[in-house]
Amino acid sequence: MAEAAQADSVDPIHQFAINDIVTFGEIGGVKIAFTNSALFMVIVVALIAAFLLLTTSGRGLVPSRLQSMAEISYEFVANMLRESAGTEGMRFFPFVFSLFMFVLFANLIGMVPYFFTVTSHIIITFAMAMTVFLTVIIYGFWRNGLGFLKLFVPQGVPGVLLPLIVAIEVLSFLSRPISLSVRLFANMLAGHITLKVFAGFVISLSAFGAAGFLGAVIPLALTVALTALEFLVAFLQAYVFAILTCMYLNDAIHPSH
Amino acid sequence: MASHSHSETVAASEVAGGEAHGAFPPFDPETFGSQLFWLVITFGLLYYLMAKVALPRIGTILEERNDRIADDLAEAEKLKQETDEAIATYEQALGEARQNAHGIGHAARDKAKAKIDADRNRIDADLGETINAAEAEIATAAAGALADLETIARDAAEALVDELVGGGTGKADIAAAVDAAMKEGL
Incomplete structure (x- = not known):
């Protein structure tokens, strides 16, 4: 156990391990357990709810600082959706807002x-x-109705090129869920691995005495810089996920472009 | 990872659920069921809370504030208009008052001037009369004095003649001589 714990402290993959906290059983042969991942999903939702509900409970005409933050997040997402998908897109506002807040807080x-x-x-x-x-x-x-298929047929394209263009459009449409999910997943994964690797260098180098301590300054500085970068990425990826969602929803509302 | 046991036993999976299978945790299908299950529950709850409570509340707050700001701006605009009207009325009243004051001042000045002129004329007239009377008096007195002078001169000449030649000289001669002397002297 002790050996395993030591290996975990420098293993950059260990942080992504999912551990069962309580196992409930199986649904259709699939194991269902309350895991550390589930725990953090609950924490994320609880924090978002607490942030938005507690800060706005006063319903102040002149907002407090925290109420301002809640209002800014509301208007940020509302403007994003309205600019991409128009007023009709606002019916998806709770969905886009939940997605944005969930991804942002999780990150x-x-x-x-x-x-x-x-x-x-x-x-x-x-x-x-x-x-x-x-x-x-x-x-x-x-x-x-079937007018939605106009999404795949851009206007003003010469007849010869049309089959090719439609094929490309369909392909790019089908690849959307993959690009959308892999972008966020890969950014989070790679960022955390990089941080862990550089932070691990600090520990490994310190083991070599005074020279090691001096050498460890460089990875330490990089870790600090990367942490700042990762905070930026955390926000940016939530924003990218939300704005792409808005654009895709716009396609559903206005398919002919 | 190599140091980890790859055994499939339940005991090992309790220590590190995902790693027990040696798979890269994000690609371990064993955990997908639990993750999706809890994602549906937590995200569903989040969506419900946002759609039913948080977003309507924030929306109402923002709407009320915008309404209030719009109302306040309209009220301010109305008050400004009223102020402008009041200022215009005041300016008009002030202009009229100024004109009135000017008229009153002018009338008062004219009246005062007329009164002064009348007074001056009256005083001038009075003074003229007094001066005329005084002049007449002086003229009378002067005439009287001249007449007396002749008589005195005649008496004095008569007395002198009497003293020098002793009577006998006619009064008429003396008077003629005095007259002649006086005419010559004057």
Whole structure:
């Protein structure tokens, strides 16, 4: 056990391990357990709810600082959605807002040492991307009928090129859930691995005495810089995920471009 | 990782659930079921809380504030208009008052001037009369004095003649001589 714990402290992959806390049993042969990942999903949702509900409970006409933050997040996402998908897109506002806040809080909480990053698992990001993808398809057909297929037929394209263009459009449409989910997952995964590797260098070098301590200054400085970069990435990826969702939803509302 | 046991025993999976299988944790399908299960529950709850409570509340707060700001701006605009009207009324009243004051001042000045002129004329007239009377008096007195002078001169000449030649000289001669002397002297 002790040997395993020591190996864990420098193993950059260990931080992504999922451990069962309580196992409930199986649904259709699939094991269902309350894991550390589930715990952090609960924490993320609890924090978002606490942040938005507690700060706005005063309903101040003149907002407090925290209420201002809640209002800014609201207006940030609302403007993002309205600019990309128009007023009609606002029916998806709770969905886009929940996605943005969930990804943002999961990314930011993952920055705390020893905390689990929910969005560093492909299945989570892929599930969210598929939700967006299916929402676009179902709403697109429900609202526009077969007119939704105009999405794949750009106007003003010469007849000869049309089959090729349509094939490319369909392919790019189908690859959306993959690119959307892999972008977020890979950013989180790679960032955390890089941080852990550089932080591990600090520990490994310190083991070599005074010279090692001096040498460890460089990876330490890099770790500090990378931490700042990762905070930026945490916000940026949440923003990218949300803005792409807005654009895809716009396709469902206005398929002919 | 190599140092880790690859055994499939339950005991090992309790220590490190994902690693026990040696798979890269994010690609370990064993955990997908649990993750999706809890994602659906937690994200569903989050969506419900956002859609039903948080977002309507923040939306209402923002709307109320915008309404309030719009109301306040309208009220300010109305008050400004009223102020402008009051200022215009005041300016008009001030202009009228100034004109009135000017008229009153002008009238008062004219009246005062007329009164002064009348007074001056009256005083001038009075003074003229007094001067005329005084001049007449002086003229009378002067005439009287001249007449007396002749009589005195005649008496004095008569007395002198009497003293020098002793009577006998006619009064008429003396008077004629005095007259002649006086005419010559004057």
